[in-house]
Amino acid sequence: MTNQATIETEARQTKPRTAVGRSRSAAGVKPERANWSGTAILLLCAVTVLLPLYVTVSMAFKTQGQAVDGNAFSFPAPFSLDGFVQAWTLTNFPVGAAMSLLVTAGTVVATIILAAFASYAIVRNWERKLFRYSFFYLLAAMFIPFPVVALPQIQLTGRLGLDNPFGVILLATMFQLSFSVLLFTAFLRSIPMELEESARIDGATTWQTFWKLIFPLLAPMSATVGIFAFLYAWNDFMMPSLIISDPALQTLPVRQNLFQTQFSNNYHVSFASYLMAMAPAIVAYLFTQRWVMAGVTQGAVKG
Amino acid sequence: MSILTNKTTSGRGLPRQRAKRPVEPIFYLFLLPSLLLFTLAITVPAIIGIFFSFTDSIGIGDWKFVGLTNYVAIFGDPAILQSYLFTFGFSLVTVIAVNVVAFLLAVGLTSRIRMKSALRTVFVIPMVVSGIIIAYVFNFLFSNSLPAAGAAAGIPWLESSLLANPDLAWIAIVLVTAWQAVPGALLIYIAGLVAVPGDVYEAADIDGASKFQQLVKITLPLVAGYVVINIILGFKGFLNAYDIIVGLTNGGPGTSTRSIAMTVIAGFNGGDYAYQMANATIFFVVAILISLVQLSLTRGRNAL
Numbered sequence: 078m079t080n081q082a083t084i085e086t087e088a089r090q091t092k093p094r095t096a097v098g099r100s101r102s103a104a105g106v107k108p109e110r111a112n113w114s115g116t117a118i119l120l121l122c123a124v125t126v127l128l129p130l131y132v133t134v135s136m137a138f139k140t141q142g143q144a145v146d147g148n149a150f151s152f153p154a155p156f157s158l159d160g161f162v163q164a165w166t167l168t169n170f171p172v173g174a175a176m177s178l179l180v181t182a183g184t185v186v187a188t189i190i191l192a193a194f195a196s197y198a199i200v201r202n203w204e205r206k207l208f209r210y211s212f213f214y215l216l217a218a219m220f221i222p223f224p225v226v227a228l229p230q231i232q233l234t235g236r237l238g239l240d241n242p243f244g245v246i247l248l249a250t251m252f253q254l255s256f257s258v259l260l261f262t263a264f265l266r267s268i269p270m271e272l273e274e275s276a277r278i279d280g281a282t283t284w285q286t287f288w289k290l291i292f293p294l295l296a297p298m299s300a301t302v303g304i305f306a307f308l309y310a311w312n313d314f315m316m317p318s319l320i321i322s323d324p325a326l327q328t329l330p331v332r333q334n335l336f337q338t339q340f341s342n343n344y345h346v347s348f349a350s351y352l353m354a355m356a357p358a359i360v361a362y363l364f365t366q367r368w369v370m371a372g373v374t375q376g377a378v379k380g
Numbered sequence: 381m382s383i384l385t386n387k388t389t390s391g392r393g394l395p396r397q398r399a400k401r402p403v404e405p406i407f408y409l410f411l412l413p414s415l416l417l418f419t420l421a422i423t424v425p426a427i428i429g430i431f432f433s434f435t436d437s438i439g440i441g442d443w444k445f446v447g448l449t450n451y452v453a454i455f456g457d458p459a460i461l462q463s464y465l466f467t468f469g470f471s472l473v474t475v476i477a478v479n480v481v482a483f484l485l486a487v488g489l490t491s492r493i494r495m496k497s498a499l500r501t502v503f504v505i506p507m508v509v510s511g512i513i514i515a516y517v518f519n520f521l522f523s524n525s526l527p528a529a530g531a532a533a534g535i536p537w538l539e540s541s542l543l544a545n546p547d548l549a550w551i552a553i554v555l556v557t558a559w560q561a562v563p564g565a566l567l568i569y570i571a572g573l574v575a576v577p578g579d580v581y582e583a584a585d586i587d588g589a590s591k592f593q594q595l596v597k598i599t600l601p602l603v604a605g606y607v608v609i610n611i612i613l614g615f616k617g618f619l620n621a622y623d624i625i626v627g628l629t630n631g632g633p634g635t636s637t638r639s640i641a642m643t644v645i646a647g648f649n650g651g652d653y654a655y656q657m658a659n660a661t662i663f664f665v666v667a668i669l670i671s672l673v674q675l676s677l678t679r680g681r682n683a684l
Contacts, residue, residue, distance in 0.1 A: 111492050111493065111494050112491050112492045112493050113494070115488050115491050115492075115493045116493040116494045116495065118488065119485070119488045119489065119493060119499050120495075120499070122485060122488075122503075123499055123502045123503065125559070126502055126503060126505060126506060126559075127502060129514060129517050129518060129521065129559075130505070130509075132517065132520075132521065132525075133517050147524065147528055148528075149520070149521065149524060149525045150525070191413055191414045191417070192414070194410040194411070194413065194414065195410060195411050195413075195414040195415075197407075197410055198407040198408070198410035198411040199411065201407065202403055202407055205403060208407075208411065211411055211414075211415055214415070214418070215414060215415075215418055217422075218418070218422050219671070220667060220668050220671045221422060221426060221664065221667070222619070222620045222641070222663070222664070222667050223620065223641075224620060224622065224640070224641035224644045224645060224660065224663065225426070225429070225644070225660045225661075225663055225664040225667070226422060226425040226426050226429060226660075227644065227645060227648075227660075228429060228439075228644070228645075228647065228648050228653060228656065228657060228660065229424075229425035229426070229428040229429045229432075229657075230421070230425045231648060232428075232439065233424065233425055233428070247417060247421055248421050250417070251417060251418050251421040251422050252422075254414060254418060258414075282406075283404050283406045283407070284406060287410075308507075308508055311510070312508075312509070312510035312511060312512075312513075313510075313623070314510070314511065314512035314622075314623040314626065314627075315622045315623055315626075315641075315645075319645065330510045330512050330513055331512075333512065333513055333516060334512075336516070337516070344520065347516070348517070348520075351513045351516060351517060354510060354513055355509055355510055355513055355514075358508045358509065358510065359505060359508055359509065361508070362504070362505065362507075362508040363501070366501055366504065369504065369507075369508070370500075370504065370567050373507075373563075373564055373567040373568065374567055374568060374570075374571040377564075377568045377571075377606075377609050377610075377613060
């Protein structure tokens with residue numbers, strides 16, 4: 078079973094590659110040199126992507142004196158960790174990071190589990206009205222922008238004692254659910270019933286079949302769903318800023334508004350703080366980029 | 381195994397209703413948490429919101445029904461009108477900018493260039509960066525570095541911050557939003573371009589078509605479906621613009637860059653609860669209309 082999942086995974090991962098390789102070899106019938114001018118233009122474009130990130134990193138390592146000298150693009154000289162030390166205490170980084178981590182982990186796990194549960198029930202009972210209508214019902218959130226329901230949600234979470242990271246987990250999960258159910262159901266329909274039926278014959282209950290057979294098979298989709306939930310929950314500003322009422326429980330992106338009101342001239346501190354909040358998502362992306370790229374394409378095709 | 385095969389074959393022959401096996405109770409358990417939480421978190425707030433849009437509630441305390449008063453007032457409110465004009469104008473410009481840039485980058489990234497995978501890695505980074513934080517970074521660049529560069533180059537309109545100019549601040553918002561939205565569109569275009577078979581270009585080469593002719597006459601029509609998807613996905617996202625605008629201008633200068641989402645949210649602190657719920661309800665209807673257009677445009681595109 079696990080083998081099968083790994084094969085699926087590998088197939089998915091190598092797909093974009095082989096496709097690129099094919100088009101290259103097809104285009105290469107007539108021997109052509111590598112496109113150096115194209116490479117140069119794209120490298121230039123890549124600078125516009127990297128420049129703001131470079132400024133963030135270099136500013137973060139500057140001393141206060143150098144940070145306010147008006148040249149954002151200079152290299153830090155001397156290297157200073159002062160910005161990080163101050164940002165750490167000013168934004169109460171450990172608590173902020175813990176909150177962001179809690180919200181992100183909660184959203185990722187809850188989205189994957191709830192969406193996989195619901196999708197399995199829906200696909201296996203598609204002939205039943207209840208399950209079929211539930212599918213369209215859950216899909217409806219794709220058409221409801223968060224701002225539309227934000228104000229009543231703020232009131233409701235406040236009244237239920239959910240004006241904290243747990244409320245954000247609940248709401249973020251519900252907004253991720255539509256898209257995730259769509260991806261999971263599409264994938265589940267392609268799994269042949271015979272696999273499940275042979276598990277049944279071996280005496281497995283539905284619960285066991287789900288965890289031992291279906292859930293492992295869903296792994297590549299779970300990765301896609303999880304990555305989207307991760308990026309959304311880790312980076313979002315709007316929802317936590319509105320739902321979490323206690324500033325001490327705020328996530329990292331919301332904590333950065335500190336530098337817009339106070340300490341606005343301590344650029345080395347603010348940029349060190351920005352860097353600490355951004356870096357985890359970028360690092361996570363660098364390790365999972367193939368999944369991220371495949372996920373966007375799948376999301377667009379099925380969504 | 382043979383029993384099972386028998387069951388399915390005989391089941392297929394029976395009328396549909398008799399083929400229905402009873403639903404295992406556990407499937408209800410699988411579905412229930414999602415349905416309950418979804419109802420609590422989305423449906424109930426949506427109904428509450430629409431309900432209060434017909435009242436004069438300020439969010440707490442007493443309220444009474446006022447019928448369509450809020451809706452009538454909204455259509456004559458210049459602030460709301462401005463937020464709609466800004467949001468739609470900004471979304472339109474951004475969606476065009478994003479798609480032009482993403483398409484050209486995708487063409488470049490699928491051609492015979494060097495460092496292909498490294499470049500692709502770099503171009504996708506903006507997608508994974510927090511919108512509000514990168515807006516703060518650009519805020520710094522627009523208010524400090526760009527004016528300094530403008531002064532050094534002697535360009536007068538660049539010498540003051542772009543963000544402080546009510547007529548130009550939207551350009552900064554378009555730039556940063558596009559900066560972050562290009563990767564998503566880019567990846568979709570790459571998927572589309574990779575699916576174009578190489579031999580059509582070969583044939584075009586033999587017929588003597590230039591590279592530009594090939595791009596316009598072959599590539600563009602073949603990825604038309606992806607263009608539609610990108611435009612719709614992008615437009616829908618940009619209509620909800622919030623984080624990046626908060627980080628760049630916070631709706632200013634004045635209210636010149638206030639999006640619909642920001643206007644609605646501001647109602648919570650401004651005591652305009654019922655009024656902004658009516659605004660949100662209208663926005664909801666607009667969002668549904670756009671989604672319906674999306675469905676009718678993308679339906680039947682099995683190739684995608």
